[in-house]
Amino acid sequence: MLRFNDVSFSYRPSGREVRAVRGVSLCVAPGELVGVLGSNGSGKSTLVRLANGMLLPEVGSVEVDGLCTSDEARIHSLRQSIGVVFQHPDDQIVATTVEDDVAFGPENLGLDRAHLRARVDESLAAVGLVGLERREPHLLSGGQKQRLVIAGAVAMKPAYLVLDEPTSMLDPQGRADVLAVIAQLRASGRGILHVTHDLAEVVEADRVVVLRGGEVAFSGAPQELFVRPDLLESCGLEVPPVVVLVARLRALGVPVASGISDPAALIEALWD
Amino acid sequence: MGLILEGVGYTYSAGTNFSERALEGVTLTCGRGDLVLVLGATGSGKSTLMRVAAGLLPTGDGSASVDGEVLTRASARGVVGLVFQDAESQLFAETVADDVAFGPRNLGAATSDALVAAREALTLVGLDPDTYGGRSPFSLSGGEARRAAIAGVLAMRPRYLLLDEPTAGLDSHGRRAVREIVEAMRESAGVVIVSHTAEEFLDRANQVLVLAGGSVAFQGSGADIVSDPSLLDVGGLQPPDVLLAQQLARTRGYDVGEFSLDPHQAAENLARAGGWL
């Protein structure tokens, strides 16, 4: 279980105090996809850094399968269990070829060559980059770069994956590819924390947590959120257009379930 | 008058082994008050088109003019403003005001005039000059930095404003701010926006070009695309969800009537088509 226990953290740039996260509790079980939503400044990026001990909470604790992030002696074991993918792929790619970058994490663990090879091949297959092993990173598209970063995290065989706005810099094709990879990773049994400002990306999540001003403003099923446009508005989030459409349909008396956000799913629901 | 490109083509590294034909026969006219939306997937030539339209690249074939004069780097200077993708990476000065004043100063304005233009531009983008003017550009949040960079271009009072993916990476608040800036600019200038998603500006665009493989696959109005979203297929683009829903209904044989981008109107269309209304 990935657990945030009543976590608080403030930044202190030159004496001022900026409360980034306040009293946030949240857990992710293996196989669960939990979405974290919030606008800029809601504390979601801070939460990501708290997840693997990059930042230590001032109040409360963060645990990964029983290991606490403040336990310096065991921080390595902890970081093997939780992979983190940040927003800008270029800021995370270290090596000069695709396969060398995927191997970076396992190399740090001192694995032997046979195991390194196996991990690299498995991870590249998991993200759909097979065949690009010797490619140089700057020749990849945005979506491919982000999938490379995910492969690098997956190569550590973590039980949990935290993704910080992985699609915000991508074009539609890249976004679709990355979201597909995330869905697959969840299906393979990992616990996933997907941080984003786009509600449409986490409609399939088991649970969604909305942050506002560093605090949890909502925690529950994504569908519940669709019927709370005022809450979304106050959190700086937009309701997906199809959800607005469905709400209007229901208001007109059309028999359709609420909370559908995909156009194809909507049409099927109406006429199948 | 206007920013006019006619039959423009462009080849990168012409004459070498690496030559790449990025644009072919593109025609575009932008006048004051226009919002021209250029849609295309990655690699469709849209970034090249922006640079040619800003006078940064010479027009290989065809002709380009701005307000009657041949379009060159010199003639475009101060007349055609270009806001790049991730424009905030151009911020460099010690204060936001200085950075925004950079453009006008380069055009020969006296420092005091440049700072006045900077104040106006900052106000236009919703950044209060008294609050933000003295701050370091590197202390701004992502959305604020993007707006400061846009202000840097607006301060030059361009008659034509080109924006490359202006809302990429912004949250809903930031996107709304950019939409408002675009509408405000239309009053005094012509605006061209290049994007890989149709969602944002389709309803406000009076001209839409769909680029595919460097050439114009479709040219018409925003309304044309709304009535027939399949026009976007040729560009490898996904129509906005609301339109897609109506299109899927029509494909199944239901009479949805005239498509609408507005979710409420679209709901009524679907309800009527399904006989519930």
Next chain:
Amino acid sequence: MHRTDPRVKLAMVALYAVLLFSARGWAGLAIAASVGAATLWVSRVPVRLALRGLRPVAFLLTLTLVANGLRWRPESALLHLGPLGVDGAGLSTGAFFASRMILLVVGTSLLTLTTSPVALTDALSRLMRPLRAVRVPVDDVAMMFSIALRFIPTTAEEAEKIIVAQTARGAVFDEGGLVRRARAWVPVLIPLFVNLFRRADALAIAMESRCYTGVGRTRLHEPSMRVADWATLAAGVSLTIGALVLLP
């Protein structure tokens, strides 16, 4: 040639340099030249490509010839050019030095033309490993070089983007005197450097998240010496020793 272990290639270049600089006469240079020519032939690198490395040093070569070959008001000279005279012996010395430089440049060009920068840094870091015993942070330095290499194309792309963005705001880079031109680059260098520092921070976090500690790393690719590599090395060493011993 391309598949020879890069460490051997590095060692060979070092031996070649030793050979070159210990040659005191034309005979020594001639031997080095024939070794160089043989290597060039085996590597199948086009001669034109190998000679291209000489362009940047062309000025230096000319200078060497001129500085050694010309004398100020000599008593006797092959040719008089006003107050300067062309001295036969000096010209010969100059030619010797110049030839040595040419051979050295062509030799190292061959190295860089047949070995990727990554392989070179890997080879260097492995050769430096013994320095670990004297507390030189070899692995960290090697990592630094590797990361620097990785970011060269990315940084170049960013620089281009910023240059174009500032040009679009009316900045001019090719006008004015030296000072003015230098100042014109400030709006490009500042964002570039700020971004590089920010990126370094982010990269460090990403690396730590992937359990980087600097020690205990294994490598996916670590070429090991083959028979052919050892043979090449042996040949090189014996040739160098032979030449040093036998030649004046």
